[in-house]
Amino acid sequence: MASEPVNVNEFQELARRAVPKMYFDFYNGGAEDQHTLRENMEAFRRITLSPRVLVDVSRIDMSTTILGYPTSAPIMIAPIGLHKLARAEGEVATARAAAACNTIMAMSFSADCTVEEVASSCNAIRFFQTYVYKRRDVTAVLVQRAEINGFNAIMLTVDTPRLGRREADIKNN
Numbered sequence: 001m002a003s004e005p006v007n008v009n010e011f012q013e014l015a016r017r018a019v020p021k022m023y024f025d026f027y028n029g030g031a032e033d034q035h036t037l038r039e040n041m042e043a044f045r046r047i048t049l050s051p052r053v054l055v056d057v058s059r060i061d062m063s064t065t066i067l068g069y070p071t072s073a074p075i076m077i078a079p080i081g082l083h084k085l086a087r088a089e090g091e092v093a094t095a096r097a098a099a100a101c102n103t104i105m106a107m108s109f110s111a112d113c114t115v116e117e118v119a120s121s122c123n124a125i126r127f128f129q130t131y132v133y134k135r136r137d138v139t140a141v142l143v144q145r146a147e148i149n150g151f152n153a154i155m156l157t158v159d160t161p162r163l164g165r166r167e168a169d170i171k172n173n
C-alpha cells in the first residue's frame with residue numbers, strides 16, 4: 001500500500017505488516033472455524049443504505065449519544081485485551097485516540113494498562129468491561145476502581161463462561 005489507508009480494510013493490511021504474525025493472529029482471529037467472524041462482516045454487507053435525496057447535506061452531523069454520553073458518530077471502541085501487543089503505550093494510546101475522535105472507549109478487563117493509567121492520560125469518555133467472577137468481591141473491587149477513576153459505565157460481558165477455541169492462537173502457542 002503506497003499511500004495512506006482510505007478505508008477500514010486497508011488498516012487491517014497495515015496492521016498485518018506492523019506487528020508479528022502471532023499478535024496479528026490474536027487481534028484478527030475468531031474462534032473455531034470463524035463462522036461468526038465472517039457472519040459479522042456479512043451482516044454489515046447486507047445493510048443497504050438508502051440516501052435521502054434533495055436534502056441539505058452541506059453540514060453532516062453524525063453525533064449521537066450512547067447511554068447518554070456524547071459521541072461524534074454511533075461508533076465506539078469495543079473492549080479488546082492486550083493493546084500493548086500493538087503499541088508500547090497500550091490502552092493509554094487508544095484512550096487518547098478515542099478522545100481525539102470524540103468517541104467512547106470501552107476498556108477491557110484484560111487491558112495491559114491499569115484503569116488509573118488510562119484515567120490520568122486523557123479525558124476520553126470511558127466504559128469499563130468486566131465479567132462476573134465466581135468471587136463476587138473481585139468483581140466489586142474492579143467496579144469500584146473503575147468508578148473512582150471516572151469510568152462512566154460498566155460493560156458486562158456474559159458470553160464468555162469459557163474461552164473460545166481460537167485455533168490460530170493454539171498454533172502460535
Ligand SMILES: Cc1cc2nc3c(=O)[nH]c(=O)nc-3n(C[C@H](O)[C@H](O)[C@H](O)COP(=O)(O)O)c2cc1C
Nearest residue numbers: 026027028029040078079080081108109110129157
Ligand atoms: C482480539 C480480541 C480481543 C477481545 N477481547 C475482549 C475482551 O477483553 N473483553 C470483551 O468483552 N470482549 C473482547 N472481545 C470481543 C469484542 O469486544 C467484540 O465484542 C467482538 O469482537 C465482536 O465485535 P465485532 O464484530 O465488531 O468484532 C475481543 C475480540 C477480539 C477480536
